[in-house]
Amino acid sequence: MSHLSGKRGGVDVEVTPLPGIGVRKDFPLAGSGRRVGVVDRKDGTVDLILSRPGNPDECEQVAMTVTEAATLAGLLGAPQLVGQLAAEQRDLDDVNTRHLSIRTGSPYAGRLLGDTRMRTRTTASIVAVVRGGQTIPSPGPDFTMVAGDQLIVVGTGAGLDAAATILVDG
Structure with missing residues (x-):
């Protein structure tokens, strides 16, 4: 399985394709030994994930509807993220x-x-x-x-x- 990573807002985000499922996107939480992120599923649903301390492969997953995910994104500052993603997408227009x-x-x-x-x-x-x-x-x-x-x-x-x-x- 391949991993991609990139910086978002100064944080290294790891992107991992999950064949047949979707894509996992997560990053480390400073000083906690945990990772937090999402699994964007092919069926349009989203899982919020939080790893166990010191073990990024053992995660607690919370399934969310699209509406719940959008609400959480709004609480976390989606307007800034949307602007950042739009800017990144412009860089990939030829791909x-x-x-x-x-x-x-x-x-x-x-x-x-x-x-x-x-x-x-x-x-x-x-x-x-x-x-x-x-x-x-x-x-x-x-x-x-x-x-x-x-x-x-x-x-x-x-x-x-x-x-x-x-x-x-x-």
């Missing part, structure tokens, strides 16, 4: 994500991901594959693609268009 299918008859059905040379040819990156409802994060060049796979590809609009063409035409 897009697209789901591309390996269709029956694709020249890459039954072949290795590395055979596409996707990154070299398009500057787009295949960051995950969804197969039969299961997410396979960060597939390597030795991953064999099959018809029906959904590739999660990140790149510029032009790079994603080129990636789609490669998967169809070779």
